[in-house]
Amino acid sequence: MPTPAAVHVNTLLASYPDFPQPGILFRDLNPVFADAAAFRSLIDELVGRFAGEFDAVAGIEARGFLLAAAVGYAADVAVLAVRKGGKLPGAVLTEDYDLEYGSASLELEIGQLAPGSRVLVLDDVLATGGTIAATSRLIERAGYALAGVGVVLELTELAGRSRLGDAAVHTIVAL
């Protein structure tokens, strides 16, 4: 029985072949975010799945920010921004990683939470898992505990989950 959020995602998800480059089937969740009831259902499912298990959320630039801000507000917890390399000031941790298309780095400012804080990592799509694996390393290097991983859409043929170790991974829809 699909959840209300899964029904919304399956109804509203848009797919674009060969974007942003040939061979990539790009999954666009913006139509889901642009529907108020659908967006609320995503947040409710993520908050409910991890209720009581996290002290903060970390959103991955840029679409993860949308989820993290709303989950953080709904659950009354702290919000961390994991940003692409070179955008954060001060003392930052950096992790390099490979993408389905290209490579990149992600960064996190240090000292924002108490050591041992349980952080829930949120992003829109779990593809190869490189982005979330790099974020998980940042969370642990910063002295926090990974509470879990929440994504709206998991692309199972790319086996990203296998790169996330024994993390608790919740996906609203797996394709």
Ligand code: AMP
């Ligand atoms: P990955 O590190 O391969 O798991 O990629 C995850 C990140 O890249 C997510 O933040 C997604 O927004 C984006 N991404 C990767 N592949 C796709 C895809 N096929 N459609 C949409 N977004 C994607």
